[in-house]
Amino acid sequence: MTNDMTTGKPLKTILFFLIPMLIGGIFQQFYNITDTLIVGHVVGSRALAAVGASASTSFFLLSVVTGLTNAFAIVISQYFGAKDEKMVRKTTASAVYICVLSALALCLIGLFFSRPLMKLLQTPEDILDDAALYIQICMVFSAGQVVYNGAASILRAVGDSKTPLYFLILSTVLNVALDLLFVIVFDMAVRGVAVATVIAQILSAVLCVIYMIRRFPIFRLKRSDWKLDLPNLLEILKIGSSMSLQSILLSVGDMTINAVINSYGTNVIAAYTAGLRVQQFASLSSFNLAQAFAVYAGQNLGARKFSRIRHGMRQATFLCLGITLLSTVIVFLFGDNITRCFISSSDPYLEEIVIYSRGFLRTTSLFYPFLGLIWLYNNALRGMGDIVVPFLSSMIELTVKVGLSLLFSFWFGYLGVWWANPIAWALGLVPSLIRYYRRRWMALADRFAPIDPDTAE
Numbered sequence: 530m531t532n533d534m535t536t537g538k539p540l541k542t543i544l545f546f547l548i549p550m551l552i553g554g555i556f557q558q559f560y561n562i563t564d565t566l567i568v569g570h571v572v573g574s575r576a577l578a579a580v581g582a583s584a585s586t587s588f589f590l591l592s593v594v595t596g597l598t599n600a601f602a603i604v605i606s607q608y609f610g611a612k613d614e615k616m617v618r619k620t621t622a623s624a625v626y627i628c629v630l631s632a633l634a635l636c637l638i639g640l641f642f643s644r645p646l647m648k649l650l651q652t653p654e655d656i657l658d659d660a661a662l663y664i665q666i667c668m669v670f671s672a673g674q675v676v677y678n679g680a681a682s683i684l685r686a687v688g689d690s691k692t693p694l695y696f697l698i699l700s701t702v703l704n705v706a707l708d709l710l711f712v713i714v715f716d717m718a719v720r721g722v723a724v725a726t727v728i729a730q731i732l733s734a735v736l737c738v739i740y741m742i743r744r745f746p747i748f749r750l751k752r753s754d755w756k757l758d759l760p761n762l763l764e765i766l767k768i769g770s771s772m773s774l775q776s777i778l779l780s781v782g783d784m785t786i787n788a789v790i791n792s793y794g795t796n797v798i799a800a801y802t803a804g805l806r807v808q809q810f811a812s813l814s815s816f817n818l819a820q821a822f823a824v825y826a827g828q829n830l831g832a833r834k835f836s837r838i839r840h841g842m843r844q845a846t847f848l849c850l851g852i853t854l855l856s857t858v859i860v861f862l863f864g865d866n867i868t869r870c871f872i873s874s875s876d877p878y879l880e881e882i883v884i885y886s887r888g889f890l891r892t893t894s895l896f897y898p899f900l901g902l903i904w905l906y907n908n909a910l911r912g913m914g915d916i917v918v919p920f921l922s923s924m925i926e927l928t929v930k931v932g933l934s935l936l937f938s939f940w941f942g943y944l945g946v947w948w949a950n951p952i953a954w955a956l957g958l959v960p961s962l963i964r965y966y967r968r969r970w971m972a973l974a975d976r977f978a979p980i981d982p983d984t985a986e
Contacts, residue, residue: 581802596773610831639668
């Protein structure tokens with residue numbers, strides 16, 4: 530069922546759309562941390578470090594595709610808000626072409642560049658083989674993740690956040706079951722969690738696409754829809770390439786930080802890996818709020834309802850501040866206990882890793898409100914098709930992140946690295962706030978005709 534977000538009370542509309550996304554985000558995090566939990570408990574902290582050391586590289590390789598699939602939601606939500614079903618279908622066809630080519634490119638990169646990338650990042654020799662293997666398996670069989678992400682973005686663009694949730698739950702349950710089977714029963718260690726991940730992703734993607742086509746008439750493409758629409762394709766690529774580039778550059782920053790962290794040994798790597806997982810859970814609500822608001826803003830821009838966008842943003846900002854401050858309190862109170870969940874209680878390095886992770890979590894959690902707001906305002910601007918200022922915001926974030934991680938590590942050791950990301954979030958937020966409150970984004974609606982002259986602005 531599609532969902533028109535251009536009517537109704539803004540906060541209620543956003544929350545009803547957000548709740549399935551938030552539940553899905555929780556399952557996504559369970560999906561992501563299953564590998565970490567199982568290898569940490571069953572195989573040991575070395576395997577945990579191997580999976581963690583590969584995280585930034587995997588993110589780097591998927592950044593281009595993630596930007597493109599996120600662009601599907603932006604473009605389709607605007608056409609859906611403008612009630613242009615023909616362009617919704619043509620954009621969906623363009624999305625299919627992009628997904629196929631992207632999956633093929635990732636497969637080739639995974640085959641030939643996994644190990645060189647891990648060596649470039651100074652991954653310790655005792656985890657190099659496992660880290661490279663994990664990335665290689667995930668990238669060669671990345672079609673499942675690419676297709677699922679694309680289908681989920683398309684469905685959310687038309688206001689359906691429930692269908693992606695159902696298939697994400699299925700994928701998560703299957704991933705957990707296969708992880709346990711391959712790691713505990715078949716003793717496949719890191720190889721096992723990688724194989725489990727790709728099997729679950731592929732099955733979820735196939736079933737999601739089949740269901741989407743059968744359930745939603747708007748996605749039953751006609752022969753004429755498959756004819757390549759170059760302006761439409763370029764529109765997606767324009768937005769997607771900007772988002773991809775900034776994701777790539779930010780992931781380069783993460784890889785730089787990983788390289789610095791790697792120089793401090795396997796225990797610090799394991800602590801950083803566990804700390805990042807805790808942070809992902811803590812920031813889950815604010816991240817999904819930002820994703821939900823992007824669709825809300827896109828649909829209302831297409832309908833030329835500017836005051837509704839501003840009203841929704843005010844309410845979303847207060848909601849974001851509330852949930853991020855709550856997350857900060859939870860991390861301070863329970864961070865150590867959560868970290869211990871990722872490592873076997875019999876691991877001889879457990880307490881040392883917890884101490885390292887505590888410093889990371891308490892430092893970064895103080896800045897969670899800035900992280901939530903930079904996501905919210907950048908996603909709002911992107912949802913309306915404004916890609917320049919979010920890109921500038923990301924470049925500021927990247928420069929500060931990389932510069933401070935190198936500088937502070939020289940002065941303060943690994944403790945200095947913990948401060949690089951938080952300060953980058955705060956400074957990167959500034960241009961996005963300026964851009965939004967100057968309201969120049971309203972001009973982006975000029976290409977859409979008013980649906981109802983009495984309600985459009």
